[in-house]
Amino acid sequence: MADYGQIDSVTIAPELPARAPEPVAERGESLFARHVSEFMRAPGAVGGLVVLVALVLTAVFAPWIAPQNPYDLSQLDIMDNVLKPGEKLGSGITAWLGTDDQGRDMLSAIIYGLRISLAVGASSVLIACAIGASIGVLAAYAGGRVESVVMRIVDLQLSFPAILVALVLLAVFGRGVDKVVLALVIVQWAYYARTVRGSALVEKRREYIEAARCLALPKPRVVFRHLLPNCLPPLIVVATVQVGHAIALESTLSFLGVGVPVTEPSLGMLIAHGYNYLLSGKYWISTFPGVALVIAIVAINLVGDRLRDVLNPRLAR
Amino acid sequence: MSAEASSLPSPQGRGTQGGRAMTPILSVRDLVVTFAIREGVVTAVNGVSFDVHRGEVLGLVGESGSGKSVTGLAILGLVDAPGRIEAGSIRLEGEELIGKPERELRRLRGKRLAMIFQDPMTTLNPVLRIDTQMIEAIRAHENVSEKAARDRARQALLKVGIPSPEERLTAYPHQFSGGMRQRVAIATALLHRPAVLVADEPTTALDVTIQAQILAEVQELAAESGTAMVWITHDLSVIAGLADRIAVMYAGRIVETGAVADVLERPIHPYTAGLIGSVPSRNKRGVPLAQIPGMTPSLAKVPPACPFNPRCPRASVTCRTIMPEPTPYDGARMARCHHPLIEQAPAAA
Amino acid sequence: MLVYLIRRIGQSLLVVAVMATLVFLAMYAVGDPVDILASPDADEFERRAIAQRLGLDRPLWEQFGIFVWNALHGDLGRSFVYNVPAVDVILQRLPATLELALAGLVFSILIGIPLGVLAGLKPNSLIGRSVMSGSILGFSLPNFWIGLMLILLFAVELRWLPAGGRGPTTSVLGLHFALFTWDGLKHLLLPALTLALYKSALVIRIAQAGTREVMLQDYIRFARAKGLSSRRIVLVHVLKNILIPVVTVLGLELGSMIAFAVVTETVFAYPGMGKLLIDSINRLDRPIIVAYLMLTVVIFVIINLIVDLLYAAIDPRVRLSEAKG
Numbered sequence: 001m002a003d004y005g006q007i008d009s010v011t012i013a014p015e016l017p018a019r020a021p022e023p024v025a026e027r028g029e030s031l032f033a034r035h036v037s038e039f040m041r042a043p044g045a046v047g048g049l050v051v052l053v054a055l056v057l058t059a060v061f062a063p064w065i066a067p068q069n070p071y072d073l074s075q076l077d078i079m080d081n082v083l084k085p086g087e088k089l090g091s092g093i094t095a096w097l098g099t100d101d102q103g104r105d106m107l108s109a110i111i112y113g114l115r116i117s118l119a120v121g122a123s124s125v126l127i128a129c130a131i132g133a134s135i136g137v138l139a140a141y142a143g144g145r146v147e148s149v150v151m152r153i154v155d156l157q158l159s160f161p162a163i164l165v166a167l168v169l170l171a172v173f174g175r176g177v178d179k180v181v182l183a184l185v186i187v188q189w190a191y192y193a194r195t196v197r198g199s200a201l202v203e204k205r206r207e208y209i210e211a212a213r214c215l216a217l218p219k220p221r222v223v224f225r226h227l228l229p230n231c232l233p234p235l236i237v238v239a240t241v242q243v244g245h246a247i248a249l250e251s252t253l254s255f256l257g258v259g260v261p262v263t264e265p266s267l268g269m270l271i272a273h274g275y276n277y278l279l280s281g282k283y284w285i286s287t288f289p290g291v292a293l294v295i296a297i298v299a300i301n302l303v304g305d306r307l308r309d310v311l312n313p314r315l316a317r
Numbered sequence: 318m319s320a321e322a323s324s325l326p327s328p329q330g331r332g333t334q335g336g337r338a339m340t341p342i343l344s345v346r347d348l349v350v351t352f353a354i355r356e357g358v359v360t361a362v363n364g365v366s367f368d369v370h371r372g373e374v375l376g377l378v379g380e381s382g383s384g385k386s387v388t389g390l391a392i393l394g395l396v397d398a399p400g401r402i403e404a405g406s407i408r409l410e411g412e413e414l415i416g417k418p419e420r421e422l423r424r425l426r427g428k429r430l431a432m433i434f435q436d437p438m439t440t441l442n443p444v445l446r447i448d449t450q451m452i453e454a455i456r457a458h459e460n461v462s463e464k465a466a467r468d469r470a471r472q473a474l475l476k477v478g479i480p481s482p483e484e485r486l487t488a489y490p491h492q493f494s495g496g497m498r499q500r501v502a503i504a505t506a507l508l509h510r511p512a513v514l515v516a517d518e519p520t521t522a523l524d525v526t527i528q529a530q531i532l533a534e535v536q537e538l539a540a541e542s543g544t545a546m547v548w549i550t551h552d553l554s555v556i557a558g559l560a561d562r563i564a565v566m567y568a569g570r571i572v573e574t575g576a577v578a579d580v581l582e583r584p585i586h587p588y589t590a591g592l593i594g595s596v597p598s599r600n601k602r603g604v605p606l607a608q609i610p611g612m613t614p615s616l617a618k619v620p621p622a623c624p625f626n627p628r629c630p631r632a633s634v635t636c637r638t639i640m641p642e643p644t645p646y647d648g649a650r651m652a653r654c655h656h657p658l659i660e661q662a663p664a665a666a
Numbered sequence: 667m668l669v670y671l672i673r674r675i676g677q678s679l680l681v682v683a684v685m686a687t688l689v690f691l692a693m694y695a696v697g698d699p700v701d702i703l704a705s706p707d708a709d710e711f712e713r714r715a716i717a718q719r720l721g722l723d724r725p726l727w728e729q730f731g732i733f734v735w736n737a738l739h740g741d742l743g744r745s746f747v748y749n750v751p752a753v754d755v756i757l758q759r760l761p762a763t764l765e766l767a768l769a770g771l772v773f774s775i776l777i778g779i780p781l782g783v784l785a786g787l788k789p790n791s792l793i794g795r796s797v798m799s800g801s802i803l804g805f806s807l808p809n810f811w812i813g814l815m816l817i818l819l820f821a822v823e824l825r826w827l828p829a830g831g832r833g834p835t836t837s838v839l840g841l842h843f844a845l846f847t848w849d850g851l852k853h854l855l856l857p858a859l860t861l862a863l864y865k866s867a868l869v870i871r872i873a874q875a876g877t878r879e880v881m882l883q884d885y886i887r888f889a890r891a892k893g894l895s896s897r898r899i900v901l902v903h904v905l906k907n908i909l910i911p912v913v914t915v916l917g918l919e920l921g922s923m924i925a926f927a928v929v930t931e932t933v934f935a936y937p938g939m940g941k942l943l944i945d946s947i948n949r950l951d952r953p954i955i956v957a958y959l960m961l962t963v964v965i966f967v968i969i970n971l972i973v974d975l976l977y978a979a980i981d982p983r984v985r986l987s988e989a990k991g
Contacts, residue, residue, distance in 0.1 A: 156684070161926065164925040167944075245806070252808055255808075257948060258947060271811055271814065275933075278822065286818075293811065294808075298806060298807075301806045
């Protein structure tokens with residue numbers, strides 16, 4: 001949504017504005033505890049957190065939780081194909097969410113799909129965050145031409161929709177989980193660079209950075225040990241919400257057929273798969289993976305929204 | 318000058334004392350306004366009573382947070398949530414306003430009751446032209462043509478001393494200076510010759526020279542249309558030249574009222590005396606300005622009994638335990654104080 | 667003002683140039699088009715002939731020069747699949763996508779502004795809170811899945827609306843639009859609604875925040891003191907103020923609507939440029955991809971430019987400062 005610099009003042013940024021968090025030195029255990037108790041005051045966010053933890057655990061322990069391994073062909077029976085939710089598979093397992101065209105139990109497929117969706121979302125955000133934050137803080141610290149060139153690139157990239165950029169990248173790269181992650185990293189780093197640069201600019205002028213400079217500490221040390229940690233709170237908020245976006249983006253790309261390969265189907269892939277059956281009223285193949293996706297994304301957003309309130313003193317009054 | 322002892326729910330007959338028998342144009346009785354905030358319920362206006370007569374100017378004086386602005390808003394029925402008019406009565410020309418449906422209140426606002434605000438930079442909508450904002454004010458109350466309304470708007474601008482009003486009508490607020498904007502606001506407020514104009518520190522944000530001009534203009538216009546004014550300010554020097562009577566507010570209550578000359582020359586309440594003492598003046602040159610020690614109490618924790626007691630040089634145990642009641646004094650004055658500065662015996666209640 | 671205009675246009679041209687370079691590098695430097703063009707059993711001689719015909723044997727900078735030169739003449743290559751100029755294929759699909767994006771824009775305004783203003787007027791009421799929670803959903807839910815669910819509900823279960831495709835078109839000024847027939851509108855409804863969902867959530871947020879802020883301003887108080895009806899206050903005083911951020915953002919978002927149309931068009935099998943892009947990616951029809959990207963970049967840049975100028979026109983304060991500057 002950024003443009004080329006002329007109307008910055010009117011651009012309504014949904015992202016966090018630059019803000020001034022308290023220096024790290026001032027926060028101790030008590031502050032962390034206060035954040036936790038503050039967070040717990042919102043029942044919606046706590047619910048979101050519980051759901052999120054449950055989903056992550058389900059994804060991690062998928063092989064022990066899922067009724068069948070949907071990608072072990074020996075466990076599949078083509079006779080079980082497109083069963084309605086609640087019908088029994090030949091093996092005696094009840095397919096609570098129905099089966100797909102190859103006789104796969106949808107519940108199991110969703111649990112495994114969740115695994116891939118969450119992994120792609122989380123890993124792309126972690127990598128993009130590390131890269132973007134480093135670039136952002138370095139740009140802010142360096143200032144001058146370096147900063148303006150970096151920020152121009154950030155603005156330019158952010159002015160094009162993530163979905164389009166990712167689509168083109170994947171068209172060039174080809175399919176694959178690693179390639180999806182790479183594409184998601186490339187479309188996301190700019191958010192973090194902008195967020196961190198915003199708070200770093202504020203932090204840079206503070207006394208403790210001045211002090212660190214006066215001590216003639218090596219530059220990387222000032223930037224990464226002093227400046228960056230103080231820019232973390234807004235970054236955490238953006239990153240949390242961004243995990244939800246990354247998952248949605250991945251599922252969209254997979255739905256469009258440029259994302260993960262058929263052998264490693266994410267939730268988006270499952271939905272795309274059920275698309276062909278939707279029109280004949282066999283709704284469950286597309287609907288239930290979508291519901292899982294929606295639950296995951298909503299849970300992440302609830303947590304992210306609350307984090308924003310807790311970590312941003314200006315909004316928290 | 319009215320003889321109605323302000324803030325006293327006195328029997329009708331005493332009104333004749335000063336030679337004016339008519340009922341007041343605006344009569345506020347025991348007004349209570351509360352705000353429900355996170356910390357609890359705060360009483361911003363606590364039992365305020367006063368009268369204003371036709372053509373009269375009442376100066377409502379107090380520090381910020383004393384409840385004077387909220388009182389002004391309450392008169393127009395513009396107290397917004399979390400604020401609430403808890404109790405009391407506000408009568409305009411004998412007609413009760415509190416509890417009136419919003420529809421009917423709206424018909425009175427701008428027509429019989431008008432208000433102007435402190436900051437002229439923010440009272441006009443920045444994205445609407447002056448003519449739009451004035452014409453809508455006329456057409457909200459009178460079924461006149463666009464053209465007729467425009468003519469009236471132009472005349473109104475001319476009256477408040479805005480040159481070439483025809484051009485200025487099509488301008489946007491940001492093209493005006495602060496003083497000009499306040500003139501536009503005043504012209505707009507007086508379009509319907511209201512019975513009462515509530516002015517909430519309209520000159521505070523202006524340069525002193527402009528302030529004087531605008532005061533003079535408003536006074537003239539109000540006199541011309543017979544509009545009574547409630548002039549809210551913290552600036553006693555403005556009141557001295559403008560108001561007929563004065564009501565001093567402190568922590569949500571009126572602590573003293575009376576004719577301007579009486580109150581300014583012989584204050585009864587130590588708080589009024591303190592306010593007068595802190596105004597710079599010619600005959601006290603070289604002497605350090607007096608200050609009232611301490612701060613205006615936060616409305617969330619008003620001191621018990623007389624709210625002024627922690628800052629008052631005359632405070633005694635009584636002041637900390639018993640709330641002083643409104644007591645009438647000679648010359649249609651009233652004050653709430655256990656230790657008044659005037660030793661004269663209170664008039665019989 | 668003229669200086670400002672020229673500077674803005676200069677910036678826009680620079681962006682187009684940068685993007686053209688990136689697109690060129692991405693599409694021509696990565697991968698070998700000959701692989702796709704030549705038949706699998708082609709020998710080295712045939713492959714070289716194709717490379718020569720496409721100018722692929724020349725140095726990169728020269729290829730780039732040719733690409734730029736041709737692009738400046740409106741030639742972005744021939745589609746491998748349709749064997750006609752790529753730009754023609756795209757332009758043929760453009761009206762369908764524009765129609766969809768505009769309908770989506772209209773929907774997001776019709777949904778977003780009333781709900782946002784309502785939520786802004788009563789931020790603590792049940793309805794205000796529900797609207798804001800709903801907008802979070804609109805933001806975060808995957809668009810394509812919402813589209814599928816709409817198909818399931820309105821096309822499969824209720825059978826009220828068609829599940830996909832574009833209705834009959836009528837020719838207006840040589841372009842084909844489906845907007846003017848009932849059937850065409852019926853086909854447009856679900857895709858436009860799906861496309862509008864995200865944007866209406868955005869509009870709700872901006873309108874709500876704007877309304878809340880404006881309602882606290884002294885000029886609203888003064889407007890009420892003038893005795894204006896709440897109707898007039900909301901419809902004129904509030905709306906005109908919040909229109910500035912809404913128009914700015916929506917204008918900028920028109921471009922992203924065209925981009926999002928890629929997803930919506932795929933879900934609804936809607937024959938616009940977005941579906942063409944996905945098909946071309948799957949068929950490795952690179953000239954189409956390049957043409958699409960270049961066209962999108964140009965559209966984005968033009969939209970940014972228009973929004974800037976429009977913004978200056980709406981807000982009298984900007985107009986003045988720009989005129990001075």
